[in-house]
Amino acid sequence: MSSSMLFNVTTISYMVSTLLFLAFLATKNKNVGFSGTMVAIFGFLLQTAAIGLRWKESYDLGRGHAPLSNLFESVVFFSWTIVLIFLIIDFKYKYRAVGFFVVPFALLGMAWAQLGLDSGIEPLVPALQSNWLLYHVITCFLGYAAFAVACGLSIMYLIREKQEDSSASSPAGGVIAMFPSVKVLDDLNYKAIMIGFPLLTLGIVTGAAWANYAWGTYWSWDPKETWSLIVWFIYAAFLHARITRGWVGRRAAILSVVGFAATIFCYLGVNLFLSGLHSYGK
Amino acid sequence: MTTTNDRGIAQMLWDFFCSLKLSIFLLIGLAITSIIGTVIPQVPVPSEYIQTISPFKLQLYGKLGFFDMYHSWWFILLLYLLTVNLIACSIKRLPRVWKIISEPTLVMDDGFERSLSLTHEIKATGTAPALKDKMAAFLKAEFAEPIVTEVSGEYHLFAQKNPYCRLGVYVVHLSIVIVFIGALIGSFFGYKAYVNIAEGSSVDSVESRSGKIMDLGFSVRCEKFAVSFYDTGAPKEFKSILTILENGKPVPGYENVKVIVNDPLTYKGITFYQSSYGAAGDTLYRFSVRKRTGGQPVPLITHEQDRTPLPDGSFMQIIGIAPEVGSDFPGCSGPGAKLEITRPDGRKEYSIVLLNPACRDFDEKRGGDLIFTFDGKDEKYFTGLQVAKDPGVWVVWLGCSLMVIGICMAFFMSHKRIWIRVGNGRVTLGGTASKNPAGFELVFQELAAKLDSGTK
Numbered sequence: 001m002s003s004s005m006l007f008n009v010t011t012i013s014y015m016v017s018t019l020l021f022l023a024f025l026a027t028k029n030k031n032v033g034f035s036g037t038m039v040a041i042f043g044f045l046l047q048t049a050a051i052g053l054r055w056k057e058s059y060d061l062g063r064g065h066a067p068l069s070n071l072f073e074s075v076v077f078f079s080w081t082i083v084l085i086f087l088i089i090d091f092k093y094k095y096r097a098v099g100f101f102v103v104p105f106a107l108l109g110m111a112w113a114q115l116g117l118d119s120g121i122e123p124l125v126p127a128l129q130s131n132w133l134l135y136h137v138i139t140c141f142l143g144y145a146a147f148a149v150a151c152g153l154s155i156m157y158l159i160r161e162k163q164e165d166s167s168a169s170s171p172a173g174g175v176i177a178m179f180p181s182v183k184v185l186d187d188l189n190y191k192a193i194m195i196g197f198p199l200l201t202l203g204i205v206t207g208a209a210w211a212n213y214a215w216g217t218y219w220s221w222d223p224k225e226t227w228s229l230i231v232w233f234i235y236a237a238f239l240h241a242r243i244t245r246g247w248v249g250r251r252a253a254i255l256s257v258v259g260f261a262a263t264i265f266c267y268l269g270v271n272l273f274l275s276g277l278h279s280y281g282k
Numbered sequence: 283m284t285t286t287n288d289r290g291i292a293q294m295l296w297d298f299f300c301s302l303k304l305s306i307f308l309l310i311g312l313a314i315t316s317i318i319g320t321v322i323p324q325v326p327v328p329s330e331y332i333q334t335i336s337p338f339k340l341q342l343y344g345k346l347g348f349f350d351m352y353h354s355w356w357f358i359l360l361l362y363l364l365t366v367n368l369i370a371c372s373i374k375r376l377p378r379v380w381k382i383i384s385e386p387t388l389v390m391d392d393g394f395e396r397s398l399s400l401t402h403e404i405k406a407t408g409t410a411p412a413l414k415d416k417m418a419a420f421l422k423a424e425f426a427e428p429i430v431t432e433v434s435g436e437y438h439l440f441a442q443k444n445p446y447c448r449l450g451v452y453v454v455h456l457s458i459v460i461v462f463i464g465a466l467i468g469s470f471f472g473y474k475a476y477v478n479i480a481e482g483s484s485v486d487s488v489e490s491r492s493g494k495i496m497d498l499g500f501s502v503r504c505e506k507f508a509v510s511f512y513d514t515g516a517p518k519e520f521k522s523i524l525t526i527l528e529n530g531k532p533v534p535g536y537e538n539v540k541v542i543v544n545d546p547l548t549y550k551g552i553t554f555y556q557s558s559y560g561a562a563g564d565t566l567y568r569f570s571v572r573k574r575t576g577g578q579p580v581p582l583i584t585h586e587q588d589r590t591p592l593p594d595g596s597f598m599q600i601i602g603i604a605p606e607v608g609s610d611f612p613g614c615s616g617p618g619a620k621l622e623i624t625r626p627d628g629r630k631e632y633s634i635v636l637l638n639p640a641c642r643d644f645d646e647k648r649g650g651d652l653i654f655t656f657d658g659k660d661e662k663y664f665t666g667l668q669v670a671k672d673p674g675v676w677v678v679w680l681g682c683s684l685m686v687i688g689i690c691m692a693f694f695m696s697h698k699r700i701w702i703r704v705g706n707g708r709v710t711l712g713g714t715a716s717k718n719p720a721g722f723e724l725v726f727q728e729l730a731a732k733l734d735s736g737t738k
Contacts, residue, residue, distance in 0.1 A: 122514070122516065123514060123518065126518070126519055126543035126544070126556075127543055127544070130544040132544075194693045197689065198689045205682040205685070208678075208682070209679070209682075212675060213544060214543060214544045215555055215557070215668055216553055216668045216670030216672075217474060217670065218678060221319060221324065221352045226317075226319060226320050230316050233312050233316070234310070234313050237305075240302055240309070243302065270320070
């Protein structure tokens with residue numbers, strides 16, 4: 001058995017899980033929703049095993065390093081963290097409808113990694129030979145994943161809010177009936193960002209510490225650094241918006257979506273469109 | 283009149299800087315403007331880029347400081363405004379929060395009770411003093427040590443957890459100011475520089491990024507530089523061996539220090555980072571030659587361009603050198619050289635020699651009367667080192683640590699407060715938390731349930 005086989009099954013699991021969550025929204029059958037979560041858990045466990053196996057395979061090749069060193073590995077890890085944060089929120093609050101707005105992010109990541117990215121295990125170049133790699137990448141991606149979940153929740157918020165505005169008299173019907181209430185969505189969005197913001201902060205700090213250790217500058221306005229700061233500014237604005245009159249609710253949800261768009265640009269756009277020190281996207 | 287006007291303006295300014303809307307505006311403004319510097323190349327601007335834009339754009343961007351955006355006056359101004367804003371907000375709100383911590387409401391009267399969303403009432407038998415002791419013990423065991431206040435025959439108990447987490451947000455604000463201070467210290471008292479040192483030579487000054495020559499106050503000698511590669515051809519390790527010299531003498535403990543990427547050397551607050559390398563020219567090749575008929579091999583040391591005389595009057599010259607012969611000579615991986623030998627009678631011979639120990643006898647098979655071997659090469663490199671002095675870096679790390687601590691205090695801890703009022707035959711429980719009301723409700727209900735079963 002190889003890690004790439006396990007990754008294939010993982011991708012299929014996330015696809016099945018997404019479809020089950022869609023079926024749950026359509027049928028409103030609790031068992032369907034529950035099975036969606038179960039399949040997501042199955043995929044998550046497989047993916048965990050696959051990442052572990054890939055780690056071992058790198059040692060078998062004599063290039064032993066944590067599987068966090070190139071774009072393929074980071075996209076796989078990103079999708080793993082998204083499912084992890086989703087499962088935590090699902091376990092705690094049990095709003096199954098959220099699954100349909102979050103698991104697709106993980107599915108998208110896995111599908112792209114497997115279809116479009118080079119999955120070869122490369123040895124670590126000198127710049128990445130540091131324990132900081134582990135701390136920096138794990139904190140950043142857990143933060144990114146929490147923002148992905150928050151983005152899914154904000155999209156749900158905006159859909160539900162629009163529905164409630166247009167049909168203020170009649171109770172929300174159809175698919176949206178399975179959504180949590182606007183108040184709950186707003187609160188969950190905040191909670192997801194409360195997980196993401198400290199992790200992003202830690203990710204930036206560990207990145208700065210590593211840069212200082214490797215290059216002698218903790219901050220050099222490299223595009224990646226700058227974009228991570230942009231993301232940080234947006235979520236800082238979000239946190240302050242939550243306690244400011246007129247900025248609660250809709251605007252906060254929009255900020256959360258914009259924040260995730262900036263996160264994705266920070267993660268991928270910088271590597272694909274701009275030049276800089278984080279070269280794994282090339 | 284003027285004084286009231288001045289006060290009016292001062293008040294307006296103060297209100298302006300205390301506003302949360304200003305914070306949101308500044309944060310979003312910083313986020314948007316920061317994008318510019320990631321799209322437009324920053325100093326040193328590559329000349330290829332300058333050629334692609336119109337002179338008008340070039341002038342406009344230059345005037346607006348877009349080529350060194352993060353140090354432009356308006357970006358720095360935004361950062362200063364944010365600093366003033368967060369200090370002003372903190373000064374305005376901190377006293378109120380501090381009062382909640384230092385002078386907690388000890389007494390839950392009727393009006394205050396109505397303001398609490400969580401209350402619970404129990405009928406209890408026993409006198410008020412006895413009930414009070416029981417309740418105090420209960421709170422101490424189940425929640426936190428209470429403060430007891432007696433007001434007109436009724437006892438009020440107050441207990442709290444994590445009051446200081448309310449300061450978390452101000453710790454974060456302070457930490458940002460500290461990071462800025464650290465950055466300022468670094469920019470005033472530190473420098474970044476770059477230096478190339480050839481193997482075997484030393485330097486006692488470096489050139490800073492602004493072009494100034496900085497005297498180190500000591501010397502650094504590069505003893506050796508080595509680079510190794512993976513079998514894929516990707517670099518595996520860049521390694522410099524450095525020695526620090528004071529007055530020309532090696533400093534104990536700083537002799538032959540290995541410096542690799544991700545493992546720098548620091549001496550007297552100045553840190554040297556492995557950054558690049560290159561060939562310093564002047565590679566020496568070592569060969570030897572012996573007669574097929576016997577006799578001692580004669581060592582030959584030569585540069586790539588040299589014509590080296592041989593004992594029998596011939597001359598030898600390197601006409602080709604390969605750092606890796608690879609698949610051309612299976613089993614002989616490593617460097618190889620092609621030699622041209624000009625015999626005294628003008629006849630030319632060609633010899634191929636390989637460094638791989640398993641293939642040392644390669645030239646023997648040629649059948650010539652002179653047999654050459656490749657004994658080694660002494661390649662000279664220079665190491666490129668990033669040099670940094672930043673006395674502010676510890677202040678920055680202090681700020682960063684405080685930031686993480688402050689964020690955790692502000693996000694993950696909640697100031698929980700419980701009041702108990704004990705009257706004759708009646709106990710009233712009230713509670714509130716600064717965060718996660720749903721989670722606190724569970725805690726409160728559990729406490730109330732325990733109280734119910736305990737008083738029955």
